[in-house]
Amino acid sequence: MTINCKGQLIDLSTPKVMGILNVTPNSFFDGGKYNDESELLTQVGKMINDGATFIDIGAYSSKPSAEFVSEEEELARIIPTVQLILKHFPEALLSIDTFRSEVAKACIENGAAIINDISSGNLDDAMFEVIAQYKVPYIMMHMRGTPQTMQSMTHYDDIVKEMLFYFSEKISKARSLGINDLIIDPGFGFAKTIDQNYEVMRKTELFQLLELPLLVGISRKSMIYKPLNISAEEALNGTTVLNTIALAKGANILRVHDVKEAMECVQLWNKMNL
Structure with missing residues (x-):
C-alpha cells in the first residue's frame, strides 16, 4: 500500500506519523505558537527528527464554531510557511490542510506534496479537478456542514454505514x-x-x-479530554492510548501534535507484529 509523493513512493503498510503544524491564531491546542519564523522552523525540525514522515500545515482553524477566514488570509498565512519550510527542509513532505481548491493549487505549485481536505470536496466543487490535474495524494475526511455548523449535524441512523457510503461515493x-x-x-x-x-x-x-490507507487524527481532541475532565494540554496520555487502539484497528497514518510519542506507539506496534 503506497502513495506517490513528488515521485517518492511512501509505503504505508508500515504505519507513518503526520505532524500537525497550525499557523493560525486560534487552533484549539497550538494556536498562535508558531508565528515566529525561528519557532516554526524549530518545531518542524523537531517533528522531522522525531520521525514524522509528513508535516500537515493548516492556516484555517477547523475547530467547532471556528471563525471564518478569507481565502486571501489563508493564502497569506500558508504560502510563506510552505516556502520557508522547504527552503530549510527541502526534502520535507508537506501536507496542506485546506478545503479550498485555489489554496491547494497554490501550495502544490510551491512544493506541497499532499492535500488534506476536511470536506472531501463538498466545500469547493473545483477541488477534485485540482487534485486530478496535479496528481497529488488526496486525504478525504468525513464531515457534514462547515466548521461553523458541523456540531448541529450529528443525527445518524447508522453512523459507520453512512460514512462508508459517503466514502464510496467520493472514491x-x-x-x-x-x-x-x-x-x-x-x-x-x-x-x-x-x-x-x-x-x-x-x-x-x-x-x-x-x-484504502486510513488516517486517524484524534490528537488531544475533546473526545479525550472531556470524558477525563482534563484539558487539551493534559491529554497526551489519552491520545497515546487511542493512537495505539487506532493502529490495532488498521490505521496507516497517525496525525498528531506529539510526534515522538506517536512514533513510540508505531515502533512498539511494529515490534508486536514482526
Missing part, C-alpha cells in the same frame, strides 16, 4: 477523474458527538473494506 468520483492516491480520514470530532466518536473508533476496522 467513485475521484477514480472517474483519474485520481489514484486516496487516503480516508473518519473525521473524529467533526459532526460527531463524543459517543459517536467512540462508536466510530470501536468499528474503525470496517473502513478497511474500502481498501
